[in-house]
Amino acid sequence: MTQPEASAEPQRNEFRSRLLAWFDEHARDLPWRRTGDPYAIWVSEIMLQQTRVAAVLEHYDRFMGRYPTLRALAAAPEDDVLAIWSGLGYYRRARMLHKAAKFVVDELGGVLPQSAIALKKLPGIGEYTSAAIASIAFGEAAAAIDGNVERVLTRVLGWDEKTALPGRLREEAARFLAQSRPGDFNQAMMELGATVCLPRSPLCLQCPVQPQCATRGEHATGERPKMKSRQAAYAFLRRVSSRRVPEVLLVQRPKDAALMPGMWELPAIDPETAPAERRLLDVRHSITVTNYYVTVYGYEPGEEHVLSFSGGAGRWVRASQLLEIPLTGLTRKVLKRLKALPGYTARQQQVRLENVTPELSR
DNA sequence: AACTCGTGGAT
DNA sequence: TATCCAAGAGT
Incomplete structure (x- = not known):
């Protein structure tokens, strides 16, 4: 259960400033962090779904070189998009991205919606991705909850990930979110999960928010299907x-x-x-x-x-x-x-x- | 709610 | 070598 101390606002405030300071110092230099173009950020978020940064890096620049704008993507034949996507996996993502791009051009005048709620209506953009794009590209205070955030939050709060209710987790994520820099905060949570708060052997000695963490590494995960x-x-x-x-x-x-x-x-x-x-x-x-x-x-x-x-x-x-x-x-x-x-x-x-x-x- | 979709680096 | 697992979404 929640520890009262961990849910107190002063503690969360300390957590935010420590995390953001760490992110400012340690954020990886990634192509989609060098742009403010919502389309470029959208493409990165679709590619990153269930896919490691290293794998996306091998495809992202080639994709953006071929389809530098939303309109260029919308105008392409689906097979060409799939050919560019080849090797990345989850090919339905490419089909949905392409379909969404055509919809935005045909029905929305080529302008990507700016709110999480509106973004979520597009194919391939769900709960996580809508919040990610809205916060990173448009500064909306929407908490993006991916596998990293789920792991970081449950560890910080001392919850059992297997029994944590999604609704309660969303509540808590919204409380933690830094209203001043929602996009950076979301990325910082994911960056922490991907590089420090690792699933199996978390590097707690390197963690900027270790003082705010209830478990400092203990973490139970659910059963996995056998290979x-x-x-x-x-x-x-x-x-x-x-x-x-x-x-x-x-x-x-x-x-x-x-x-x-x-x-x-x-x-x-x-x-x-x-x-x-x-x-x-x-x-x-x-x-x-x-x-x-x-x-x-x-x-x-x-x-x-x-x-x-x-x-x-x-x-x-x-x-x-x-x-x-x-x-x-x-x-x-x-x-x-x-x-x-x-x-x-x-x-x-x-x-x-x-x-x-x-x-x-x- | 439980399944399914791809891939490759890490452990 | 076998298993784990990653910035999820759709059905």
Whole structure:
């Protein structure tokens, strides 16, 4: 339960000033903190949903370079947006961001709503994201509660995270929020959770608000679903066209697939009957609660008939075009390891299958 | 309310 | 190596 001392306003005031001073000193220099553009902040918040800063950094500048404005994004075909998003995961986020951008341009004159309540009406913007954008971009005193904030607050208050009621947590978050700098305060809470108040081994000695904390690290979390393991296999076929242009065979996932609908990947094959002598590489790839142990096998052009595609027909895609279509993250990773993606020299691209060294799993 | 969606670095 | 887990949202 709440400790009376911890909920007193003077204590919260001390907490705010200490946290903000720490943030002023230690805030990471991130691209979306160098802008006041609400659109740029919106994009960052969507990318950051359930995604680590490091992963977002690898995509954010490329996305903003391609779609520097809300109108540029709204004008793009969805497949192009998905291609840029490829590798980031949770592809529905990209679809909803794109859909929302089109709605803002078509129905709202291209002006992003400024209040948390209005923002929340847009697809992909929920309780957390609406408060984050409203506070960071527009200075609204809305408390943004993500996993970090939830952990920091329950620790500070001495609550059991498993039994903390969402309503009570929202109340408490609103009390803590620094009205003078709501955007910085929200970011500071998340920054503290991400870099100091860590889930497993919190760095309490480095914590600026340790004196205001009821638990100083003790923290019980709920049960997690057990990881499952599964084998998977894919075929890699490359050919060189009459114009000496390298091409790779890809198949499109069904439009109604639950997982990554409409995106492109290498042809899946039966891992049981795959020919061991053709093994090119092994990769581990985890999707939600399943660890996939993936083996990629090399085939020669003309052998397509031995493959049984579960989905539609295959398509030969020019290597130079691979980054222009929506690839699944796994496919992108495999093609990168096989040096089949653009960005390599022509000579490297023409590496023969037998020269690709199998990467042995350890 | 419980599930589901991706990915890769950390532990 | 297996598991954890991250600036959630939609259904």
